[in-house]
Ligand SMILES: Nc1ncnc2c1ncn2[C@@H]1O[C@H](COP(=O)(O)OP(=O)(O)O)[C@@H](O)[C@H]1O
């Protein structure tokens with residue numbers, strides 16, 4: 001087990017810069033999830049830690065040792081690949097023991113390590129099968145088994161669940177967390193799925209276009225996103241954004257671009273007059289009676305039911321707002337509704353491209 | 361059965377089947393007939409076969425054929441796999457080297473054979489010249505006239521001629537190996553040698569099984585190189601079965617004996633191919 005520290009890490013592919021001075025620390029035993037849209041550089045980052053990709057600048061250290069030019073096998077890491085990358089002509093047992101064999105470990109010890117890993121993952125009945133004879137979930141498990149037999153300092157996962165069906169994904173999510181609790185190994189886990197990130201991480205690193213946008217505990221990111229991108233990326237259904245500005249006349253209102261007024265807290269004086277983006281999570285909006293103070297109008301355009309809750313999408317404030325309500329709804333398309341926002345749950349972002357969070 | 365209830369598929373393959381019958385089945389039957397008759401067309405039983413089998417040269421020719429085929433295929437595979445793996449690595453000028461490598465394969469066989477015959481020439485050949493310049497040998501070697509060097513020399517030419525084909529197939533096979541497998545094996549601590557042994561060769565197996573069969577067939581009926589370089593000499597030391605058949609038929613005009621040899625050779629090849637299919641094609645399934 002070890003700490004992983006990245007310092008001003010840069011990776012270029014020719015003229016294209018895939019990573020921009022990335023700084024990040026994974027503490028000993030921590031489960032860190034790298035999340036971001038496809039193509040943002042998550043895999044690249046993970047592969048530089050593994051040593052599969054040369055870096056163009058900065059440093060990577062594992063357990064206090066700078067490993068910039070050290071080959072993968074000397075970094076004491078194990079990696080689980082998206083395609084699992086099991087050796088197709090080797091049995092499960094041979095797949096799992098291969099690294100130890102290459103390392104020159106004695107056969108009885110290898111057998112013990114494989115048996116132990118197989119017991120943890122429930123792979124004993126499959127040990128003599130070839131990967132072709134396994135289901136997707138079983139292959140996934142073998143890939144993890146191959147990683148844990150080596151008892152490495154750091155586990156690296158690259159979207160390990162993305163080839164599984166939804167139900168299995170939820171189950172494996174829990175299993176990987178459990179495994180982490182049991183082994184306590186430092187882990188870097190890459191996913192594009194923010195729900196995976198929210199449910200699994202001790203710490204989430206949100207990336208975009210080779211930059212880190214925010215690092216923090218899942219709920220920290222949820223409650224105080226550092227910018228509009230993180231706000232929109234974390235949470236499902238996604239955060240609502242309303243463009244406009246805080247009313248200049250002194251009443252505590254936000255005027256949306258279409259003129260709709262939304263009551264806000266009085267502490268927002270500093271924001272007056274400059275364009276801004278008001279953001280609110282769908283569960284912090286509610287559908288209310290017509291004459292409720294502060295309510296603003298909208299028109300129902302979509303109603304989706306998931307069972308426990310209903311998502312209503314309404315045209316309002318010059319945009320489409322999602323509202324999550326707990327009760328079942330009899331709303332009809334095109335019906336006029338009144339919406340109310342929880343004043344204590346509002347977020348404000350700059351209207352600029354970066355969309356940084358405004359103190360509020 | 362009327363014409364109407366014949367499956368339409370039959371009509372589609374009929375022209376090809378007729379052509380095949382004319383070009384393959386008829387000559388085969390006619391050869392079989394020739395092999396059991398004498399020069400006047402009278403039935404002669406197994407006599408042609410007895411003569412062929414008891415001829416003192418037959419054992420030597422059989423041995424030469426096996427030597428030539430095994431030697432060629434082994435070196436074609438070794439060189440081809442090596443070249444394919446090297447040309448799959450990243451280095452400057454790779455596409456140029458890849459194209460140049462194809463030259464032996466695209467040069468017409470007869471041209472290659474004549475060129476090599478000159479290069480191997482005892483007195484004027486560049487090979488003896490270079491070896492003597494460097495001081496490896498002190499006097500010229502009769503590559504094509506010495507009974508001990510003639511087969512290795514011919515095998516070398518055949519290996520040179522066909523290894524690019526193997527390399528191209530290996531290269532194609534390697535390109536379908538997922539990158540993540542190499543990465544997995546690297547993370548597991550493998551060296552380049554391990555990558556070859558544990559990833560590339562197992563992944564290439566199906567390709568190599570088919571190639572080996574093709575190379576074997578081509579070596580078994582590979583007349584061009586030997587016939588044009590040595591004609592089977594010296595003293596039958598490089599004589600292989602297909603050339604012997606040709607010589608019997610078209611130089612000695614012993615058509616019936618040549619036909620008997622053909623039938624024997626046909627059986628010999630069939631046995632090899634059936635054994636091969638049994639061993640490798642069966643393993644392929646699991
Ligand atoms: N070998 C490569 N050569 C050139 N560009 C690459 C290479 N690998 C990745 N990239 C580019 O780097 C960016 C990040 O890729 P990647 O790390 O795979 O994204 P992610 O895993 O977040 O989806 C992408 O724009 C991709 O096109």
Ligand SMILES: [Mg+2]
Nearest residue numbers: 042043044159
């Ligand atoms: Mg990726």
